[in-house]
Amino acid sequence: MLASTPHCVWGAAGGSTPEAPVMEGKGNPLWGLPLQHGWQEASGRLCINASQDPHDVALAPACWWGCANYYFTVLPFLGARRAGAIRGGVRLMPLREGDAAGRFCDGSRLALCETGAAGDTIGAAVDAWAAFFREAAATAHACGNATQDDPSDPLTGRLMEAYWGGHTATIQATERCEAFLTGCGKQEARFGEAWSTLVKYLGPTRFDVNYTMTTALSSLLPARPLAPRDVPGFVPDFPAATNRGVVYVEALDALTKATRGRLLAVWERVMCAEAARATARDAIHRGLTDTSVLVVDALKLLWDAAAAAMQDPCAHDAGAPTLDISWEDARAQMAPLFPAL
Numbered sequence: 630m631l632a633s634t635p636h637c638v639w640g641a642a643g644g645s646t647p648e649a650p651v652m653e654g655k656g657n658p659l660w661g662l663p664l665q666h667g668w669q670e671a672s673g674r675l676c677i678n679a680s681q682d683p684h685d686v687a688l689a690p691a692c693w694w695g696c697a698n699y700y701f702t703v704l705p706f707l708g709a710r711r712a713g714a715i716r717g718g719v720r721l722m723p724l725r726e727g728d729a730a731g732r733f734c735d736g737s738r739l740a741l742c743e744t745g746a747a748g749d750t751i752g753a754a755v756d757a758w759a760a761f762f763r764e765a766a767a768t769a770h771a772c773g774n775a776t777q778d779d780p781s782d783p784l785t786g787r788l789m790e791a792y793w794g795g796h797t798a799t800i801q802a803t804e805r806c807e808a809f810l811t812g813c814g815k816q817e818a819r820f821g822e823a824w825s826t827l828v829k830y831l832g833p834t835r836f837d838v839n840y841t842m843t844t845a846l847s848s849l850l851p852a853r854p855l856a857p858r859d860v861p862g863f864v865p866d867f868p869a870a871t872n873r874g875v876v877y878v879e880a881l882d883a884l885t886k887a888t889r890g891r892l893l894a895v896w897e898r899v900m901c902a903e904a905a906r907a908t909a910r911d912a913i914h915r916g917l918t919d920t921s922v923l924v925v926d927a928l929k930l931l932w933d934a935a936a937a938a939m940q941d942p943c944a945h946d947a948g949a950p951t952l953d954i955s956w957e958d959a960r961a962q963m964a965p966l967f968p969a970l
Contacts, residue, residue, distance in 0.1 A: 630659055630662075630705060630706065630709050630714070630715065631654060631657055631659055631660070631663075633709060633714040633715050633762075634654075634657060634659060634709075634714060634762065634765045634766075635654065635769060636654070636657070636765055636768070636769050636788070637769060637770055637771065637772035637776070638656060638772060638776065638778050638782075638784060638785050638788060639654045639655065639656025639657045639778055639839065640654045640655075640656065655839055655840035655841060656778040656839045656840070657839060657840070658788070658789060658792040658837065658838050658839055659705070659792075660838070660839055660840040660843055661796075661838030661839070661843045662701055662702075662705060664840070664843045664844060664847055665701070665843065665847070666698055666701070666702065667847075668847045668850055669694050669698060671852070672850070672851065672852050672853055672854065673853055673854055674692075674694035674695075674817075674854055675688060675689070675692065675694055675695045675698060676689040676692035676694070676695050677689060677695070688702070690724050690726060690728070690732070690733065691726065691809055691812065692809060692812070693806050693809040693810045693812060693813050693818070693821060694813075694821065696732070696803070696805075696806035696809055697803040697806050697825075699733060700751075700754070700799050700802045700803050700805075700806075701799055701803075703721065703733075703734050703742070704734075704742075704751065704754045704755055704758055704795075704799050704802065705758045705795060705799070706719070707734070707742055707743050707755045707758070708754070708755050708756070708757070708758020708759040708760075708761065708762060708795060709758065709759075709762045710743065711743065711755065711758075711759040711762075712758075712759040712760075712761075712762035712763045712766065713762075713766075714762040714765075714766065719739075720739075721733075721734060721735040721739050722735060723735050730805075732805045732806070734751065742755060743755070750798070750801045750802040750804065750805065751802050751805075753798050753801070753802075754795065754798035754799045754801070754802045756798075757794040757795040757797075757798040757799075758795035758798075758799075760791055760794060760795070761788075761791040761792050761794060761795045764787065764788060764791040765788060765791075768784060768787070768788065771784060772784065778839075779837070780834075780835040780836070780837055780906065780907075780910065781903055781906075781907055786835055786903065789835035789836075789837065790835055792838075793831070793832035793833075793835060793836075796828070796832060796838075797828070797829065797832040800825055800828055800829060803825065810822065813854065814854070814855070814856065814857055815857060816855035816856060816857055816859050816861075817854040817855045817856075819855075819879060819882075820851070820855050820861075820875060820878065820879060822882060823878045823879040823881065823882035823883075824878060826878075826881060826882040826885055826893070827878050827881060827882070829893060829897075830881065830893065830896060830913065830931075831913065833896060833897045833900035833906070833909075834900055834906045834909040834910045834913065835906055835910075836910055836913065837910075845918075846917060846918070849870050849871055849874040849917060849918065850871065850874065851864075851867060851871055851874075851875060852867075852871075853866075855875070860968065861875045861876045861879055861967065862875070862876045862967065862968065863968070869920065870918075870920055873920060873924060874917055876924050876967055877916050877917060877924050877927060877928075879966075879967070880924055880925075880928060880963060880966075880967050881916075881928060881931070883962075883963035883966055883967070884928055884932075884959055884960075884963050886963075887954070887958075887959040887962040887963050888952060888953075888954050888959055891950055891951070891952055891953065891954070892932070892935065892952065892959075894950035895935050895939065895950050895951065895952055896909075896935050898944055898946075898949050898950055899935055899938035899939050899941065899944040900938065901941065901943035901944055902938070902941045902943050902944075904941075905934070905937070905938035905941060908934045908937070908938070909931070909934045909935075909938070912927070912930040912931045912933075912934045913931065915927060915930065916928065916930065916931060924967075925960065925964075928960075929956060929960075932956050932959075935952075936952070939951075
């Protein structure tokens, strides 16, 4: 897919060969997909051992991270095929364990997924990915002298909006994997669920997930699944930055639940202006990376970014969601869960 999406914003990435891998288009947001897949495999979350055995690459369907990564592997690919970015035949082998619940796109369900006839979240995700690949193709040569590889740039912003349309729709599709979440163990399941919540905040801001940004953020992620004994913020074999990152991700999820989802609903609504999105991207980036900022203060920056953006005229619609709880009350509800706060 990287080789099939050359663009003037991130540099030509076509014409790669096994001897000359695609590396020049590092601004391509699609880099976020294989890099995240790589972190999850290397950290043991995909329930395979591809790092040691190059033949052990088939995702385990009953593994929550593996199930989720199935969608993040297959659905973008099918979207690219529908958009004409990738040509040629494809065959997805049926699962050895079968697919009685109809969760996946292998075997006889491939045609349903490819055409969108599978319906609900899978069809919506394939549609959204196809829209991204069409947008990339349509604007591949549309850069002007002032175009920048930054989400604040109008052209790059359009591309990131289309990319996150596919990514966010795929997050919705991964809810089909929920039955496997308990198999991760309580602490890892909590982290996995919180990770999905974080991604839902990234999308509306058009957060850049190119090679450089994703690589930098991946270095902060836990190098192994969380164990039952682990206390976020105080895991002995995690670096301080990783401990802090886990607390931030899980506390953001707790804050979202403390507002009964209203904070996320408001966030999605108010990211309608670039000024708000730029402030929000900075707040999230500082929250994840700036160890000089306390996690609770980083969450307050995010809360304040949402509250300030509510004043923008584009956010003023009848029936638009509002926050019906104060920061102080929301903080009081989540604080007992996190000694590290």
